[in-house]
Amino acid sequence: MGGIRTRGVVGLGVTGLVAPLALAVTAAPAQAASCTTSTGPHQKRVEKFLGRPADGRQSAADCTAIRAFQAKHGITPAIGYAGPVTWGVMDLMNKQKAVGNKPNKDGKCPVNKGRIACVNLTLQLSWIQDGKKLVYGPVPVRTGRDRYETRTGLRKIYWRDIDHVSNLYDVPMPYSQFFDGGQAFHSVGLSMWNPPGSHGCVNMTKKDAKKYWSLLRSGDDVFVYGRKPGT
Structure with missing residues (x-):
């Protein structure tokens, strides 16, 4: 974040x-x-x-x-x-x-929005789908820790910055795609299972963040749901 x-x-x-x-x-x-x-x-x-x-x-x-x-x-x-x-x-x-290759088996991420990035906080997984078609993923992610939870709901990517640097924590946030205030998809040099979690952003590996950067655009929908374990 x-x-x-x-x-x-x-x-x-x-x-x-x-x-x-x-x-x-x-x-x-x-x-x-x-x-x-x-x-x-x-x-x-x-x-x-x-x-x-x-x-x-x-x-x-x-x-x-x-x-x-x-x-x-x-x-x-x-x-x-x-x-x-x-x-x-x-x-x-x-x-x-x-989960395998059926991350939206429960149908909780909207299938009527066209291309959309989905984030399941409960399972700490994200993927990109187009209608019912899986485009990329699912991939493990690292979301907000307790008191810095990644906010749930339907949002849109409103700003992208490939070389962003946080003005709160003075750390690099490569491939940032912001979708809710200061919360964004971006890469980190940590394990995706490193506890307790981020300060609200959806952390990804560099490989996955680069792929999200290539597949998503400003205006694309993002849907976040569930609850991260421990929050």
């Missing part, structure tokens, strides 16, 4: 979730904390997700695998503990994968 300050002139599909560990844009730095020997409340489910022997007991190898997952997705502290935040990210990945 950011205001109107520019630099220069104004102006993923879910199939990848089959291998969720490979989807982060940039890995978070490894934490210096020691690897825990404690068995977490979600140990067995976390082990199963990671392809580890699902015996529900923490081992050194389990901890190493869990820490790697936590570091990659910016989950702190990255000490290999199978806690609720770690399992929550994995559970969301499983739910996203289950």
Whole structure:
């Protein structure tokens, strides 16, 4: 999320979730904390997700695998503990994968608007459709955290800036397409599952943000619905 300050002139599909560990844009730095020997409340489910022997007991190898997952997705502290935040990210990945290529199966995103960008906050997924035809996606996104929620409803893209810089947070927002006040689609160099979320914008990988930039135009509809877990 950011205001109107520019630099220069104004102006993923879910199939990848089959291998969720490979989807982060940039890995978070490894934490210096020691690897825990404690068995977490979600140990067995976390082990199963990671392809580890699902015996529900923490081992050194389990901890190493869990820490790697936590570091990659910016989950702190990255000490290999199978806690609720770690399992929550994995559970969301499983739910996203289950959507397949039918993100609007429930029909909640309007099919009478022509080309429209849809954002499902509950599943943290976005896609572009034209009527009932899926044009691109679904792709994982990172939306607003608690108290900075991405606002729901039907909006339109009203301003685009490929090299935008936030005047609130002084951070780059490449491929920005604003659709509701300071809220926009734009790319970030973070994992899409990095908690707790954005300051209201719909974060995307660079690949997906570039594709949205090429497919959408000012005046195109955007529909945001659902509720992000934890907000």
